[in-house]
Structures are given as C-alpha cells and as structure tokens.
Amino acid sequence: MPIADLKKTVTKSPIWKSVFRHDYKDTPRNRYLQVLSNVWLHLHPTKVSRHAVELRYTWGMGGISFFIFLVLTVTGVVLMFYYRPTDQYAYYDMKYLMNDVPFGAFIRNMHRWSAHAMVITVWLHMLRVFMTGSYKPPREFNWVIGVILLVLTLLLSFTGYMLPWDQLAMWAVTVGTNMARATPLLGHEGPLGPQIGMRPDNDIRFLLLGGTQVGPPALLRFYVLHCVFLPVAAGLLMIVHFWRIRKDGGISGPTGKL
Amino acid sequence: MADETPDNIAGSPEPEGTPAKPAPKPKAADGPVGPAVKAAPARERGANVAIKDVPPKPEKKDDGLRRTTEAEGDQNIWRYSRRGFLEKLGWLSIFSFLGVMLVGTLRFMFPRVLFEPSPIFKAGFPEEYLPGTVSTKWMRDFRVWIIRDEGRIYALSGICTHLGCTPRWLEKEDKFKCPCHGSGFYRSGINFEGPAPRALERLKVALAEDRQIIVDKSIKFLYESGGWDNPQSYLKV
Numbered sequence: 001m002p003i004a005d006l007k008k009t010v011t012k013s014p015i016w017k018s019v020f021r022h023d024y025k026d027t028p029r030n031r032y033l034q035v036l037s038n039v040w041l042h043l044h045p046t047k048v049s050r051h052a053v054e055l056r057y058t059w060g061m062g063g064i065s066f067f068i069f070l071v072l073t074v075t076g077v078v079l080m081f082y083y084r085p086t087d088q089y090a091y092y093d094m095k096y097l098m099n100d101v102p103f104g105a106f107i108r109n110m111h112r113w114s115a116h117a118m119v120i121t122v123w124l125h126m127l128r129v130f131m132t133g134s135y136k137p138p139r140e141f142n143w144v145i146g147v148i149l150l151v152l153t154l155l156l157s158f159t160g161y162m163l164p165w166d167q168l169a170m171w172a173v174t175v176g177t178n179m180a181r182a183t184p185l186l187g188h189e190g191p192l193g194p195q196i197g198m199r200p201d202n203d204i205r206f207l208l209l210g211g212t213q214v215g216p217p218a219l220l221r222f223y224v225l226h227c228v229f230l231p232v233a234a235g236l237l238m239i240v241h242f243w244r245i246r247k248d249g250g251i252s253g254p255t256g257k258l
Numbered sequence: 259m260a261d262e263t264p265d266n267i268a269g270s271p272e273p274e275g276t277p278a279k280p281a282p283k284p285k286a287a288d289g290p291v292g293p294a295v296k297a298a299p300a301r302e303r304g305a306n307v308a309i310k311d312v313p314p315k316p317e318k319k320d321d322g323l324r325r326t327t328e329a330e331g332d333q334n335i336w337r338y339s340r341r342g343f344l345e346k347l348g349w350l351s352i353f354s355f356l357g358v359m360l361v362g363t364l365r366f367m368f369p370r371v372l373f374e375p376s377p378i379f380k381a382g383f384p385e386e387y388l389p390g391t392v393s394t395k396w397m398r399d400f401r402v403w404i405i406r407d408e409g410r411i412y413a414l415s416g417i418c419t420h421l422g423c424t425p426r427w428l429e430k431e432d433k434f435k436c437p438c439h440g441s442g443f444y445r446s447g448i449n450f451e452g453p454a455p456r457a458l459e460r461l462k463v464a465l466a467e468d469r470q471i472i473v474d475k476s477i478k479f480l481y482e483s484g485g486w487d488n489p490q491s492y493l494k495v
Contacts, residue, residue, distance in 0.1 A: 171422075171423070174422050175421045175422055178421070178422050199476075200476065201372070202368065206368065207367055207368065210367070210369060211369075211372050211373075211374055212372065212374060212377075213374060215373075215374060216373075217369070217373075
C-alpha cells in the first residue's frame with residue numbers, strides 16, 4: 001500500500017508533528033489538548049456549556065458583530081489600495097472604485113453594508129445583554145468595556161461617512177462636528193467655553209477638523225482615525241472583552257442551566 | 259520631599275526618632291522594632307492551623323528606606339537608600355518623558371497655518387447698497403448677506419442656527435427660508451418659524467481707510483446676548 005506508507009511517512013515526519021501536535025483520538029483529554037495547543041482554537045474555551053448553542057438566548061449577536069468587524073477590516077484594507085484621502089482625489093477614487101475597478105463596487109458595497117449591519121448588531125447585542133441582565137456582577141466590568149466598544153463602533157461609522165467626500169458626507173460631518181462647538185469648556189460656543197478663551201481656531205472642534213471648517217485637513221484626520229486609530233482601539237478593547245467573558249464564567253446563559 | 263516619603267511607602271513601619279509624621283506614628287508606637295512586629299501575626303496564624311513547616315516570613319522587606327540605628331539618629335533625606343532614590347528618579351524620568359510627549363503630540367494636532375479662505379473680506383462701498391434691500395452679492399463666495407435698513411448696514415451670516423444649512427433669501431416673502439428643515443427668519447435675522455432655536459448671527463462690519471466695508475466673519479454678534487446693540491455690529495449710514 002504505497003498511499004498508506006506515504007501517509008505514514010508524512011504524518012510521522014518531524015515537520016508534520018511540529019504543526020499538528022495531537023492526533024485525532026476522540027478522548028476528552030485529547031480534545032482538550034487539540035484546542036489548547038492551537039493558537040486559533042484556544043481563543044475559544046475547550047469546553048462550552050450546553051446552553052451556549054441556544055440561539056434564542058444570546059442571538060449570537062456578539063459573535064456576529066465580531067465577524068462583521070473582521071469583514072470590515074478585510075474589505076477596508078482592500079479599499080485602501082485605491083482610495084486617496086485628499087480633496088483632489090477622494091471623491092473620484094470612490095467613483096473609480098464603484099465604476100471601473102474590477103469587483104470594486106462589490107468590495108465597497110460589502111464595506112458599506114457591513115458598516116450599517118455592524119451598528120445594528122452591536123445595538124442588538126447590547127439590547128440582549130441588557131434584557132437578560134448579563135451586565136450584572138461579575139460581568140459589570142465587561143459591560144463598561146462593551147459600552148466603550150459601542151461608542152467606538154459609532155465613531156467608526158461616523159468617520160467612514162466622511163470618506164466618499166460627496167455632499168452627503170460634507171453636510172453630515174458639518175452637522176456632526178457643529179455639535180462639538182457646544183462642548184462645555186472645550187467648545188467655543190459651549191458653556192464657559194468663550195470665558196476660558198475658546199475660539200473657533202483652538203477648541204475641540206478645531207482639533208477634530210484640523211481647521212475651522214470641514215475641509216481637506218478634516219478629510220485626512222477622519223481617514224486616519226477611521227483606518228488606524230479607532231480600529232486599533234476597538235481591537236484592543238475586543239481582546240479585553242473576549243478574555244473577560246471567559247474569566248466571568250463563559251458565555252451567559254439562563255439561570256440554573258449548565 | 260523627606261516629609262512626604264512615609265505616605266509614598268504604604269504600610270512601612272516608621273524608624274524611631276523621625277520628625278513629626280502624624281499618621282504612621284501609632285504603628286511605630288506598637289513596638290520599636292517595626293518589621294518584627296509585622297511578621298509575628300503570620301507565624302501565629304501558621305501555628306493555629308498546625309502547619310509546622312511554613313517558613314517564617316523574611317523579616318526585612320526592601321522598601322527603599324535605609325533603617326537608621328539609634329546611635330546614628332535621624333539623617334533626614336539620607337534615610338533613602340541609593341536604590342530607592344534611583345528607582346524614584348527612574349520612574350520620574352519615564353513619566354516626565356511620556357507627559358512631555360503627550361503634551362507635544364496634542365499641540366502637534368493644532369496647526370499654526372491654515373490653508374483656508376480668510377474670514378475677512380471687503381464688501382464694496384456703503385453707497386452700493388440701496389436702502390431697504392437685502393444683498394445676496396456675497397452669498398456665493400462668503401455666505402454673508404449685507405442688509406441696509408433703517409439707517410444701518412449690517413452683515414448677516416448665512417448659516418442656519420438649526421443645523422448649519424444655508425437659508426435662501428426670498429424677496430417676495432421678505433424672509434430667509436432654510437431648505438433643510440423649513441426654518442424662517444425675518445430680514446433682521448430673527449427666527450419666527452421652523453426648528454431654528456435662535457436668530458441668525460450678525461458679523462463684525464467696519465469701514466476701511468478706502469471707505470469700503472470690511473466684514474470679519476470670525477467675530478459674531480448674537481441677538482440673544484444683546485450683541486446687536488454693539489456698535490461694531492453695524493454701520494451708520
């Protein structure tokens with residue numbers, strides 16, 4: 001049997017064994033080991049409770065949100081190959097992606113629809129956690145992390161809205177950043193702002209826009225926030241969020257069920 | 259510096275004869291040899307549960323303070339060991355570095371030069387504006403209406419006070435009307451319909467040396483704060 005011999009030669013070779021440390025033996029111990037010794041699988045617990053697969057309880061919304069985040073990361077990075085965040089090019093690069101780049105419209109639409117979907121699923125995730133009381137101790141720390149992640153999701157959505165650099169983007173961001181004018185102390189139209197020396201050219205809105213009006217510097221700032229700062233911050237907090245789920249007793253389930 | 263040290267080192271027993279430090283003093287009063295007293299309860303607990311071979315806790319913990327003997331007396335700042343001093347100096351330099359970097363980066367985000375149109379522009383001579391008219395001449399370029407009415411010339415900002423859209427001047431209806439959400443304003447700028455919460459803003463107007471009107475969009479006068487009475491907010495003609 002040459003095939004059986006070949007298989008044996010391959011699976012007994014040091015290279016194969018250095019990658020696949022454990023065989024397929026179906027024993028509880030071996031199954032633990034398979035999960036524990038794999039860098040990808042170990043993100044998941046070696047053993048989950050029976051209720052974890054009850055979709056009616058969790059809706060799977062946290063997992064779906066994370067999956068959509070991954071989709072957005074991949075499609076977003078791909079879009080960066082064509083998009084230039086400058087006054088001169090941004091709008092035309094978007095049009096180019098939509099009309100001429102092969103599969104450009106598909107990738108961009110995937111990014112756009114996923115962005116809308118992620119906002120919805122994150123809200124639904126939060127609603128579920130609230131309705132099942134899963135924010136209660138010992139999970140209260142993770143609830144706070146989740147609230148910050150929700151805010152980051154909304155900020156990612158808002159900063160991405162700017163990038164097509166069309167009239168919709170322009171006015172949406174004009175309205176959005178005009179709210180920053182009214183920030184207490186830090187905005188030049190907010191309570192006590194003018195009294196401590198806030199002007200249109202040194203307040204919190206100026207920091208956001210890199211100018212006194214929505215212009216090329218604002219586009220660049222929003223681009224950097226959208227592509228680097230906010231995703232990295234969200235990613236770091238997700239690491240904490242997922243780790244915390246495991247430490248707080250795994251995925252939450254109905255009281256009394258194991 | 260020396261007076262602050264006991265607070266920095268939590269729970270450290272006070273060496274004898276140090277100058278007045280109110281809080282930690284009772285501890286020192288419990289026994290002259292601080293560390294020994296501290297270690298004693300641990301051994302007692304061990305005895306109660308009958309675990310014989312628990313090693314006694316090390317008596318001396320390095321907390322950065324050099325213990326002085328009675329003969330040496332108080333030596334003020336020389337109570338610091340070299341290690342404790344260098345440790346604090348190290349942390350201080352790390353945090354000062356990070357702090358300066360943070361402030362510098364924050365300042366970095368506020369550019370000195372803006373590549374934006376100047377907020378100040380010349381709007382021609384007062385005679386060019388007929389009495390009782392609203393001029394939309396500068397709307398396209400500067401988003402400002404110049405209005406001459408009742409012996410005054412004033413500049414009205416073309417930014418709706420609701421959400422920042424650009425209202426239109428409707429000559430026949432004698433009002434400004436915002437296309438976004440329907441806010442309406444009288445020619446004075448006062449709001450009378452729609453969601454706009456306050457009057458349009460007036461801008462600073464002045465006469466240049468060549469007798470042209472100068473409008474400065476960066477200086478605003480708000481009706482609700484009485485700014486329209488400010489002599490800089492209008493020109494008498």
